[in-house]
Every structure is written in structure tokens, then in C-alpha cells.
Amino acid sequence: MRATLLNCTLKRSPQPSNTERLLSVVRAALEREEVTTFTYRVVDENVFEGVASEPQGYGDGWPAIRAAIVSSEILVIATPTWLGQPSSVAKRVLERMDALISETGDDGEPIAYGRVAGFVVTGNEDGAHHVIAELAQGAIDIGFTVPGQAWTYWNMGPGPGPSYGDTDHGHEWSRRTGETAARNLVRTAKALTG
Amino acid sequence: MRATLLNCTLKRSPQPSNTERLLSVVRAALEREEVTTFTYRVVDENVFEGVASEPQGYGDGWPAIRAAIVSSEILVIATPTWLGQPSSVAKRVLERMDALISETGDDGEPIAYGRVAGFVVTGNEDGAHHVIAELAQGAIDIGFTVPGQAWTYWNMGPGPGPSYGDTDHGHEWSRRTGETAARNLVRTAKALTG
Amino acid sequence: MRATLLNCTLKRSPQPSNTERLLSVVRAALEREEVTTFTYRVVDENVFEGVASEPQGYGDGWPAIRAAIVSSEILVIATPTWLGQPSSVAKRVLERMDALISETGDDGEPIAYGRVAGFVVTGNEDGAHHVIAELAQGAIDIGFTVPGQAWTYWNMGPGPGPSYGDTDHGHEWSRRTGETAARNLVRTAKALTG
Amino acid sequence: MRATLLNCTLKRSPQPSNTERLLSVVRAALEREEVTTFTYRVVDENVFEGVASEPQGYGDGWPAIRAAIVSSEILVIATPTWLGQPSSVAKRVLERMDALISETGDDGEPIAYGRVAGFVVTGNEDGAHHVIAELAQGAIDIGFTVPGQAWTYWNMGPGPGPSYGDTDHGHEWSRRTGETAARNLVRTAKALTG
Numbered sequence: 002m003r004a005t006l007l008n009c010t011l012k013r014s015p016q017p018s019n020t021e022r023l024l025s026v027v028r029a030a031l032e033r034e035e036v037t038t039f040t041y042r043v044v045d046e047n048v049f050e051g052v053a054s055e056p057q058g059y060g061d062g063w064p065a066i067r068a069a070i071v072s073s074e075i076l077v078i079a080t081p082t083w084l085g086q087p088s089s090v091a092k093r094v095l096e097r098m099d100a101l102i103s104e105t106g107d108d109g110e111p112i113a114y115g116r117v118a119g120f121v122v123t124g125n126e127d128g129a130h131h132v133i134a135e136l137a138q139g140a141i142d143i144g145f146t147v148p149g150q151a152w153t154y155w156n157m158g159p160g161p162g163p164s165y166g167d168t169d170h171g172h173e174w175s176r177r178t179g180e181t182a183a184r185n186l187v188r189t190a191k192a193l194t195g
Numbered sequence: 196m197r198a199t200l201l202n203c204t205l206k207r208s209p210q211p212s213n214t215e216r217l218l219s220v221v222r223a224a225l226e227r228e229e230v231t232t233f234t235y236r237v238v239d240e241n242v243f244e245g246v247a248s249e250p251q252g253y254g255d256g257w258p259a260i261r262a263a264i265v266s267s268e269i270l271v272i273a274t275p276t277w278l279g280q281p282s283s284v285a286k287r288v289l290e291r292m293d294a295l296i297s298e299t300g301d302d303g304e305p306i307a308y309g310r311v312a313g314f315v316v317t318g319n320e321d322g323a324h325h326v327i328a329e330l331a332q333g334a335i336d337i338g339f340t341v342p343g344q345a346w347t348y349w350n351m352g353p354g355p356g357p358s359y360g361d362t363d364h365g366h367e368w369s370r371r372t373g374e375t376a377a378r379n380l381v382r383t384a385k386a387l388t389g
Numbered sequence: 390m391r392a393t394l395l396n397c398t399l400k401r402s403p404q405p406s407n408t409e410r411l412l413s414v415v416r417a418a419l420e421r422e423e424v425t426t427f428t429y430r431v432v433d434e435n436v437f438e439g440v441a442s443e444p445q446g447y448g449d450g451w452p453a454i455r456a457a458i459v460s461s462e463i464l465v466i467a468t469p470t471w472l473g474q475p476s477s478v479a480k481r482v483l484e485r486m487d488a489l490i491s492e493t494g495d496d497g498e499p500i501a502y503g504r505v506a507g508f509v510v511t512g513n514e515d516g517a518h519h520v521i522a523e524l525a526q527g528a529i530d531i532g533f534t535v536p537g538q539a540w541t542y543w544n545m546g547p548g549p550g551p552s553y554g555d556t557d558h559g560h561e562w563s564r565r566t567g568e569t570a571a572r573n574l575v576r577t578a579k580a581l582t583g
Numbered sequence: 584m585r586a587t588l589l590n591c592t593l594k595r596s597p598q599p600s601n602t603e604r605l606l607s608v609v610r611a612a613l614e615r616e617e618v619t620t621f622t623y624r625v626v627d628e629n630v631f632e633g634v635a636s637e638p639q640g641y642g643d644g645w646p647a648i649r650a651a652i653v654s655s656e657i658l659v660i661a662t663p664t665w666l667g668q669p670s671s672v673a674k675r676v677l678e679r680m681d682a683l684i685s686e687t688g689d690d691g692e693p694i695a696y697g698r699v700a701g702f703v704v705t706g707n708e709d710g711a712h713h714v715i716a717e718l719a720q721g722a723i724d725i726g727f728t729v730p731g732q733a734w735t736y737w738n739m740g741p742g743p744g745p746s747y748g749d750t751d752h753g754h755e756w757s758r759r760t761g762e763t764a765a766r767n768l769v770r771t772a773k774a775l776t777g
Binding site for chain 2: 111113114116130131133134135137138140141142143144145146147148149150151152185189192193195
């Protein structure tokens with residue numbers, strides 16, 4: 002079983018990414034369930050804007066990411082929260098994935114059918130539930146199945162506060178919830194592909 | 196296989212409900228797949244406000260609906276759109292369902308695990324995608340799995356326009372999409388319970 | 390200058406309401422600016438479901454609340470957060486207010502024009518920004534002006550945690566932000582009616 | 584009086600933009616009210632990702648757009664709808680504008696105070712109300728005032744259908760609503776700066 006993990010931070014490497022830190026908890030949990038993982042830090046990959054699977058110009062990084070997504074049973078989108086909403090990088094990913102709606106697999110079904118999607122959110126203020134709503138609705142539109150409780154987050158309110166990496170507050174909850182998410186993703190993916 | 200269908204219109208019987216009309220398309224498709232369906236028009240059922248499974252007062256209609264939900268593999272929430280958002284009746288349903296987060300079945304798992312949820316939306320103006328996002332996020336939080344493309348809608352923009360029952364525009368698309376939703380719900384429910 | 394404040398908690402009196410506690414901070418700030426305030430705990434007022442200004446049955450509490458709204462320059466909607474979303478009581482208020490879209494004042498303009506709306510959100514987990522988005526969009530659709538930074542909230546994540554009344558964490562930020570909101574509401578209302 | 588209009592289409596020039604077509608209706612209405620307008624097609628301007636006002640690298644187009652925004656009393660964000668949500672380009676604009684939250688003017692107030700924001704949405708399927716909710720909440724967080732009914736849209740459901748430029752359906756409603764939006768933006772901006 003394979004999982005593609007997309008870190009949609011705005012920060013290019015080698016800047017530290019809080020989203021990567023929480024995503025790594027979910028990745029480790031997936032790997033303990035014998036899932037092979039592929040992680041992309043999307044902002045490093047030169048993904049062009051657009052709504053097509055085809056390269057949108059020379060050097061467009063999307064086709065490689067798309068190939069990973071369609072070779073995986075599990076997709077995890079991880080994003081920071083800005084103004085209570087998913088990052089523009091996460092939105093660009095959803096836009097490129099929009100093309101999958103009309104692409105079909107060997108069985109004539111939409112290519113995302115039978116695949117599952119989960120979510121990881123971080124932020125230095127309130128916002129995760131809505132970010133998950135946006136990502137889940139987009140993934141479901143495209144054809145991914147979203148298992149119950151297939152997400153974790155670390156956002157702390159009220160008001161602007163520390164980032165995930167600045168404190169230990171709530172890490173244990175986010176870790177435990179992320180491990181549950183990983184288990185639910187794997188279990189559901191197995192049921193759908195079984 | 197059983198499905199509980201909740202019509203969250205604001206209109207009490209015997210007023211005609213556009214939401215019921217589109218919901219009936221999904222119900223027929225479920226029944227063709229040999230699913231037994233139970234439909235509640237929630238506004239007729241005297242559901243009290245609150246966030247608990249227990250009766251919130253004498254005559255509270257929620258416990259009966261809750262019993263139907265937890266005896267069904269499939270849940271369909273159908274709602275009209277007001278101001279681009281789900282109805283207050285749909286919100287009241289989600290609030291009462293909030294209690295399910297901490298209730299577990301015989302296997303010690305959250306009681307909604309292994310069940311699927313889908314959505315039907317109508318409205319006389321734009322709004323369905325967001326309504327689906329709200330309902331899906333709530334259902335996923337509670338533990339329901341939302342299959343890919345497990346919804347249909349009929350909303351027409353721009354600006355205020357006809358209701359579903361006033362025109363034939365787009366009925367064919369909404370019907371076909373609703374039949375796909377029914378199929379995806381049944382298939383996923385079977386996979387999860389298999 | 391007058392302000393109508395709607396507490397959209399699910400809890401009937403005399404149960405303590407966290408939302409009322411934070412709302413009272415904004416109310417005090419408005420009163421210090423010489424605004425006369427009218428507060429309704431909507432769940433106590435027997436507001437019927439519907440989308441009309443007229444009574445929807447015998448004893449419908451909406452017409453009195455509507456009269457307060459249209460006699461006030463300022464509206465504040467306060468709501469708890471359930472599943473990351475506004476309460477069903479807040480939604481019912483928006484639905485009844487939907488009728489204002491087509492009602493006009495003496496000047497022939499939509500009746501909400503020239504009035505301002507602000508928001509107060511509480512919750513025992515993440516969610517405020519989205520709740521504000523829902524309420525603001527509804528109010529703007531209806532014709533209310535929403536001043537910049539005309540809200541405050543108290544929601545703490547990650548995961549379920551204490552309610553506003555259970556801790557002092559962040560109260561100072563929520564109070565200061567609520568006082569700014571009150572000031573921005575009054576200033577904008579004066580500019581619009583000046 | 585000045586207005587900055589940001590077209591957040593994903594399509595680079597010289598591709599035709601449906602969003603530009605509807606935005607031009609609002610621009611003409613603003614100009615009839617003697618507002619000087621500055622329009623940016625953001626995707627052509629090489630705006631880097633980030634959450635700061637300062638250039639994020641050589642050739643970053645944001646500082647020029649930011650200068651236009653802070654020299655204008657009116658901001659209009661126009662976006663297409665993808666998967667029922669604002670474009671990634673609109674999200675990138677909001678992210679760069681996030682820095683304005685902590686920037687102050689000569690009066691020591693947040694720099695967006697006293698400025699108004701409005702919205703234009705197009706799409707070949709349902710989604711406008713939610714897009715407006717996202718943009719309005721972001722603008723309000725930053726300090727912009729959003730006047731009542733300060734938006735227009737052209738989205739047609741149910742299901743994928745024509746784009747704005749492909750049909751005349753509803754153009755009259757979108758135009759009239761856009762003219763009302765322009766009037767409300769100008770009137771409110773005058774009141775705030777009066």
C-alpha cells in the first residue's frame with residue numbers, strides 16, 4: 002500500500018515547516034502500518050497554476066506529483082492555516098487535481114474512486130475545522146473517499162499564538178489523533194481495494 | 196442494508212418540499228439497490244435543541260431518529276439552502292449527532308465508524324458545494340465515512356431563481372448524479388461492512 | 390445609538406452560557422460608548438423556523454426580535470461553536486433575517502442598509518474564524534455593513550478543551566479584541582448614519 | 584477616490600478571462616461614480632508566495648500591488664470558482680495581505696481601517712456565496728469594512744455548465760447587482776473617509 006503526502010507550506014526548503022513536523026507524525030504512523038510513503042513539499046516543486054493534468058509549461062512539477070497520487074491508495078494533504086483558510090499552495094493542488102474529475106481508470110470509473118484522502122492542519126491561531134472542510138469537500142468532489150476521523154490538526158486559539166514547533170501544548174492530542182487518522186486511512190483503503 | 200434519510204426542510208407537512216422531491220430520487224435509487232430506507236422530515240418530529248443523545252425534554256423526537264441512524268449503514272442528510280448555507284434544521288441534526296463522537300459500539304470503536312454519509316441539497320440560488328462541505332465535515336468529525344461523489348444537488352444561479360419544483364432545468368443532471376451517489380454509498384457501505 | 394445583541398446559545402435560561410459571558414464584555418464596551426443595548430437569549434424566545442418576518446404561528450418570538458433589530462443601528466450575533474460551525478439557533482436567526490433582503494425602509498433602500506453587524510464566538514475547540522465567515526456573509530447578503538475587525542472570539546485548540554468559563558487563558562486577548570470590535574461598530578455606525 | 588481591482592483568474596494574458604468580463608462591469612460602474620481604477624491581473628504580475636509586505640525575492644510583483652491597495656479607498660477582489668472555492672491566486676493575495684494586520688497608518692490604526700472591500704465571482708458551476716464568505720472574512724480580519732451587498736457574481740448550476748462568456752443567461756442580474764455593489768462601495772467609502 003502506498004501513500005502520497007503533500008506538504009502545502011508556503012515556506013521553501015530548507016526553512017523549517019511546522020506542517021512538516023506534524024505531517025511526519027502521520028507519516029510514521031502510516032509506515033508502521035507498512036505503507037510506503039512519498040512526500041512532496043509542493044512549494045519546492047515548481048507547480049504551475051491551472052486546472053489540467055498536462056504540463057502547463059516547461060518544468061511544471063505537477064505531472065510527477067499527479068503520477069504519485071494516482072499510483073497511491075492514500076492521499077494526505079497537509080497545510081498551514083492563513084486567515085483561517087487553507088494555504089494557496091493547497092488550493093493550487095486542488096485546482097490541478099480538478100482535472101481528475103473527468104479522468105477514468107481501466108474500469109471506466111473516475112480515477113480517484115477507491116482511493117482515500119486525509120488531512121493534516123497546523124497554524125498559529127484558530128481555523129483547522131474549516132480547513133479540513135475545504136480540503137475534504139474538494140477531495141470528495143474529485144472522487145476520493147474520506148474516512149471518518151481521517152485528520153489531525155494543531156491550531157491554538159484564541160488570538161495569534163505560538164506555532165506547533167514553539168510549544169508542547171496539545172502535541173500529545175495531535176499525535177494520538179494523527180495515529181487514529183493513519184489507522185482509519187489504511188483500514189478504509191484496504192476495504193475499498195479488497 | 197438500511198439507510199436513514201433526513202429531510203431538513205424548514206417546511207412542515209403537508210407543505211410541499213423541494214428537498215423531498217430531490218431526495219426521493221436518491222431514495223428510489225437506494226431501493227433499487229435493495230436498501231431499506233427510513234425517511235424523517237425532521238421539522239415534523241419535534242427535535243429539541245442540544246448536543247446529547249438523551250431526550251432533552253418530554254416528547255423529544257431525537258431518540259427515535261438517532262435509533263434509526265445507528266441501525267443503518269447509510270445516512271443521507273438532505274437540506275435546502277438559505278443564504279448559501281445548510282438549514283437550521285440540518286444544523287440541529289448535526290448538533291444532536293455531536294454526541295455520537297464519544298459513543299462506542301460493541302467493538303469499542305466510535306459508533307459511526309463503518310457507516311457512510313451522503314448529501315442532497317436544493318435551493319433557489321447558488322450554494323450547494325458549501326452546504327456539502329459543512330455537512331461532510333460534520334459527518335467526518337463524528338466518524339462517518341464520506342464516499343467520493345456521494346451527493347447530488349439542485350441549485351441554480353446567478354441570483355434568486357426558480358426552485359427545483361418550478362422548472363425542469365438540470366433535473367436530468369441532478370437525477371443522474373443522485374443515482375451515482377446512491378451507488379457510491381451502497382458500494383462503500385458494503386466494502387466497510389464486508 | 391442602539392444595539393441589539395442576540396445570544397444564540399443552545400442552552401435555555403437559567404443554565405449558564407459561556408457565550409453570554411463573552412458577549413457581556415462587548416455589551417459593556419458598547420454601553421461605555423453610550424449605546425443602549427437590548428439583549429435576547431434567542432433559545433428562550435420561542436422563535437419559529439421559517440424565512441418570513443411575519444409570525445409563523447401563535448406565540449412566535451421572532452417579530453419582537455426583528456423589531457429590535459430594525460430599531461437598532463448595531464446588531465451583534467453571538468454564538469457557540471458546534472462541530473466548528475455556528476449554532477442552529479444562529480442559523481435560525483439568519484433564516485428569519487433572510488426576509489429583510491426584500492424589505493425596504495422609508496428611503497426605498499433595503500432595510501438593513503446603513504446598519505452594522507458584528508460577531509462574538511465561543512467554543513471549547515477550534516472554529517471561530519469560520520463561524521465569523523458564515524455570519525458575516527449572511528449579514529452582508531442581507532445588507533448589513535460589517536466593519537473591519539468587528540468581532541471577538543474565544544475558542545481554544547487543539548482538540549476538545551475547556552470552555553471560556555473554565556479557564557482564564559486568553560480572556561485578556563478576547564476582551565481587548567471585543568473592545569476594539571465595539572469601538573469599530575460604533576464608529577462605523579456613526580459614519581453611516583452621519 | 585481610488586479603487587484597486589485584482590483579477591485573480593488562473594489564466595495568464597492574453598487568454599480571455601471570464602472574471603475580467605464581469606469585473607469590467609463593476610469597473611465601469613465605479614468609473615461612472617468618478618472613481619479612478621487600477622486593475623491588476625495578478626497571475627501576470629509574478630507575485631511570490633508568502634505572508635509579508637516586503638519583496639520575497641527578486642522581481643516579486645507584490646509590493647506594487649500592495650502600494651496600489653494602500654493608496655486606494657476601495658479594494659475589489661475578483662476570482663473564478665474552482666471546486667466551489669476561491670482561486671489559489673486569490674488565496675495568495677489574501678496571504679500577502681495578511682501582513683497588513685499589523686501595519687499601521689499615520690493615525691496609529693491598522694492600515695486597512697477606513698477602506699472598503701467588495702467582491703466579484705464567476706464560475707461554470709455553483710459556488711459564489713461561499714467564495715464571497717471566504718474573501719469577506721479575510722478582508723474583515725485584515726481591517727477592511729465590507730459594505731452590505733458589495734458583491735456580484737455569475738455562477739450557474741446545477742452541475743458543470745457554461746461560463747459567463749458562453750451565454751447571456753443571468754447577465755442582466757449580475758450587471759445590476761454589480762452596479763449596486765459599486766454604489767455601495769463608493770457610498771460607504773465616502774462615509775468612512777468623510
